Amino acid sequence: MAQTKEESLRAKVRTFSAPDRDHEMLQAIAQYHGTSKSATITGLIRKEFWRVFPNGTDKVQPDERAQVKS
Secondary structure (H helix, E strand, O other): OOOOHHHHHOOOOOOOOOOHHHHHHHHHHHHHHOOOHHHHHHHHHHHHHHHHOOOOOOOOOOOOOOOOOO
């Protein structure tokens, strides 16, 4: 069954596996920025996604009023 846009924007609980050292690095970055580890991961993913795909993809389109460079 396809999700509605509202459903797809809701945060979902997810897990990840990482060595202790990576987890400690994540904790340090999150603490430095004053965010949760989850928010830190999400922010890093978004930043990298838009760097690699500045015009979005077939499934992930830029926000309606985003300034997209051709």
